[in-house]
Amino acid sequence: MDNRIREYLRTLGEDLRRDWQLYLLLAPMVLWFAVFLYKPMDGLQIAFKDFSIFRGVAASPWVGFAHFQELFNNGLFIRAFFNTIIISSIGLIFAFPVPIILALMFNEVQSAVARRWAQTVVYLPHFISVVIVAGIVINFLSPSTGVINILLKWVGLEPIYFLTQPEWFRTIFIGSSVWKEAGFESIVYLAAIAGVSPTLYESARVDGASRFQMMWRITLPCILPTIIIMLIIRIGNLVEVGFEYIILLYQPSTYETADVVSTFIYRTGLQGTQYDLATAAGLFNAVIAFVLVYSANRISRKLSSTSLW
Amino acid sequence: MSAVEINDVVKRYGALEVVHGINLSIQPKEFVVLVGPSGCGKSTTLRMVAGLEDISGGTVSIGGRTVNKVAPKDRDVAMVFQNYALYPHLDVAENIAFGLRVRREKKDVVNKAVAEAAHILGLTDYLKRKPADLSGGQRQRVAMGRAIVRKPKVFLFDEPLSNLDAKLRTHMRAEIKLLHRRMEATSIYVTHDQVEAMTLADRIVIMNNGHIEQVGSPMDVFLEPANTFVASFIGSPPMNLIDATVSMVDGKARGVIAGAAGQSLAIPEAFARNATDGQAVKLGIRPEAMLVNADASAEAVDCVIDLVEPLGAEALLHGRIDDHTFIAKAETLSAIHDLADIRRLGIDTSRMHVFDAETGRTLKTLA
Numbered sequence: 001m002d003n004r005i006r007e008y009l010r011t012l013g014e015d016l017r018r019d020w021q022l023y024l025l026l027a028p029m030v031l032w033f034a035v036f037l038y039k040p041m042d043g044l045q046i047a048f049k050d051f052s053i054f055r056g057v058a059a060s061p062w063v064g065f066a067h068f069q070e071l072f073n074n075g076l077f078i079r080a081f082f083n084t085i086i087i088s089s090i091g092l093i094f095a096f097p098v099p100i101i102l103a104l105m106f107n108e109v110q111s112a113v114a115r116r117w118a119q120t121v122v123y124l125p126h127f128i129s130v131v132i133v134a135g136i137v138i139n140f141l142s143p144s145t146g147v148i149n150i151l152l153k154w155v156g157l158e159p160i161y162f163l164t165q166p167e168w169f170r171t172i173f174i175g176s177s178v179w180k181e182a183g184f185e186s187i188v189y190l191a192a193i194a195g196v197s198p199t200l201y202e203s204a205r206v207d208g209a210s211r212f213q214m215m216w217r218i219t220l221p222c223i224l225p226t227i228i229i230m231l232i233i234r235i236g237n238l239v240e241v242g243f244e245y246i247i248l249l250y251q252p253s254t255y256e257t258a259d260v261v262s263t264f265i266y267r268t269g270l271q272g273t274q275y276d277l278a279t280a281a282g283l284f285n286a287v288i289a290f291v292l293v294y295s296a297n298r299i300s301r302k303l304s305s306t307s308l309w
Numbered sequence: 310m311s312a313v314e315i316n317d318v319v320k321r322y323g324a325l326e327v328v329h330g331i332n333l334s335i336q337p338k339e340f341v342v343l344v345g346p347s348g349c350g351k352s353t354t355l356r357m358v359a360g361l362e363d364i365s366g367g368t369v370s371i372g373g374r375t376v377n378k379v380a381p382k383d384r385d386v387a388m389v390f391q392n393y394a395l396y397p398h399l400d401v402a403e404n405i406a407f408g409l410r411v412r413r414e415k416k417d418v419v420n421k422a423v424a425e426a427a428h429i430l431g432l433t434d435y436l437k438r439k440p441a442d443l444s445g446g447q448r449q450r451v452a453m454g455r456a457i458v459r460k461p462k463v464f465l466f467d468e469p470l471s472n473l474d475a476k477l478r479t480h481m482r483a484e485i486k487l488l489h490r491r492m493e494a495t496s497i498y499v500t501h502d503q504v505e506a507m508t509l510a511d512r513i514v515i516m517n518n519g520h521i522e523q524v525g526s527p528m529d530v531f532l533e534p535a536n537t538f539v540a541s542f543i544g545s546p547p548m549n550l551i552d553a554t555v556s557m558v559d560g561k562a563r564g565v566i567a568g569a570a571g572q573s574l575a576i577p578e579a580f581a582r583n584a585t586d587g588q589a590v591k592l593g594i595r596p597e598a599m600l601v602n603a604d605a606s607a608e609a610v611d612c613v614i615d616l617v618e619p620l621g622a623e624a625l626l627h628g629r630i631d632d633h634t635f636i637a638k639a640e641t642l643s644a645i646h647d648l649a650d651i652r653r654l655g656i657d658t659s660r661m662h663v664f665d666a667e668t669g670r671t672l673k674t675l676a
Contacts, residue, residue: 197394199390199392199394202361202388202394203390203455204407205361205380206387206388207407207455208383208408208412209411213411217396217407218396221396221399222397
């Protein structure tokens with residue numbers, strides 16, 4: 001055993017000496033991970049402690065799983081957890097395919113100029129700050145001056161106070177997120193499509209395939225590995241819903257459907273200064289995310305022999 | 310009626326013309342090979358027949374029907390590509406069946422056709438494998454299987470063997486020839502390899518710079534090259550071309566090799582008829598027509614041998630006649646070192662060709 005470790009260290013030393021330039025390139029990333037991701041993990045222990053900022057992390061007494069118990073007895077946390085899952089799942093079903101469809105459509109555009117234009121137009125929203133997007137959405141849906149409500153009034157319908165009604169929140173949130181990100185996310189798929197050998201299409205043309213058949217029988221299967229990788233990543237983020245955007249759009253009247261784990265953590269932890277409880281919620285979230293990614297990866301490796309690791 | 314008729318076909322990319330009005334008529338069941346160096350327009354021509362490239366001028370007709378504006382799928386052609394173009398996500402059976410599937414053929418028809426093609430190509434045991442699990446030769450066979458199940462009027466091959474190693478290439482070459490004999494389908498085959506062209510073709514079409522240089526049976530183009538390009542392209546090693554001037558002495562034409570020594574060789578009658586005194590020519594001498602042990606009375610030249618390359622049964626002699634480099638082929642004698650000491654080579658002038666130095670055309674009147 002001792003020998004094996006010594007042997008390992010020796011080869012590591014040799015590797016470092018031989019490829020030190022490569023390790024130097026790697027160093028900033030390792031440092032970043034260490035400082036911003038691994039170092040803070042130390043603070044996770046407050047999820048199991050009765051934390052007080054005056055006593056500090058080390059001196060606070062251990063309380064075991066008390067915070068987790070409290071969380072699971074807290075209706076608001078349970079609601080936030082399920083809201084997160086629901087928003088993510090609906091997003092997965094409706095938003096995930098959009099960039100793929102977009103990429104397939106871009107690929108069919110014959111004129112290079114038209115394609116560049118279309119692509120630029122759908123990429124643009126990605127570069128707009130969420131704050132501005134939220135502003136646009138709020139204006140758009142405003143009951144008095146919003147375009148949608150003006151249209152509704154035109155056809156003789158009552159204006160709807162979209163942002164105060166919980167049943168509209170998910171639609172608005174997911175719809176505007178798709179508008180903002182789908183174009184940019186399609187780049188990944190476009191790159192995958194660009195990697196498909198052109199002779200496959202030529203061969204298919206000679207064989208008699210129509211454009212739709214080529215898309216369905218060649219393009220889609222050829223980019224399937226990319227789709228699966230993106231799906232695994234997406235599943236890993238099921239319990240993560242971008243909280244800035246939610247915070248910008250929600251209000252107490254829509255908490256019922258809009259409050260998610262990250263906003264719950266924000267309110268209890270930062271606004272309510274219950275750091276230990278918020279940490280417990282965050283840790284719980286992370287564990288669920290880990291299990292999800294791990295299982296999605298296992299399943300994918302079994303079914304399609306494509307996997308992240 | 311010819312199977313494929315290519316009339317004054319031109320291909321332009323913007324202002325750049327790459328195929329300059331070529332004409333070719335291909336008979337049913339014929340195996341025609343387009344051969345030439347890279348960039349000569351042979352693949353482009355094939356792709357115009359397939360419909361993968363637009364035709365900028367002239368017409369292509371298949372089975373008597375002009376197909377300039379007909380989509381590839383409606384031309385009744387099948388094509389085999391250099392990099393196989395197999396669908397990585399489909400197994401061998403599905404790859405072969407692809408062309409029939411997209412045409413919505415009945416399931417039992419497809420299955421029967423696939424089984425038959427797999428049997429012909431020896432792929433029956435591999436039908437459930439993915440292309441990634443096949444060797445290069447097997448992949449190329451799958452690509453051919455995909456072509457033959459369609460039973461097209463014309464087979465198009467675009468350098469199908471270029472990605473295979475030399476040994477496999479020889480093997481697959483024979484398989485393609487047997488397959489053609491069995492299918493009896495009109496085939497157009499593009500290659501840059503003159504050996505492939507010679508062994509496969511009923512007729513060879515030699516292309517250069519977007520022009521057709523010569524069309525003929527393999528032996529025709531070998532024995533009667535129309536110009537210096539064909540002469541130096543067909544044959545391995547290629548024909549030696551030596552600068553010379555025609556000199557008429559006593560009504561007999563001799564080619565005086567350029568250089569201080571003033572050596573000369575008798576020009577065969579068929580070429581002499583069209584030669585004029587003082588004309589600048591190139592003497593075309595095949596490596597096989599240079600003889601190591603010729604009779605003393607035979608035509609011969611003084612030379613220096615720089616290098617001997619033994620190939621086994623024969624050896625290649627790299628040398629110089631005055632300043633003109635040449636390659637000669639000699640049977641290996643008991644001691645190969647003797648070949649390096651040769652100072653005089655006999656020339657079988659009856660097998661010599663004479664080309665006009667300026668136009669590159671043969672002086673012989675071809676039939």
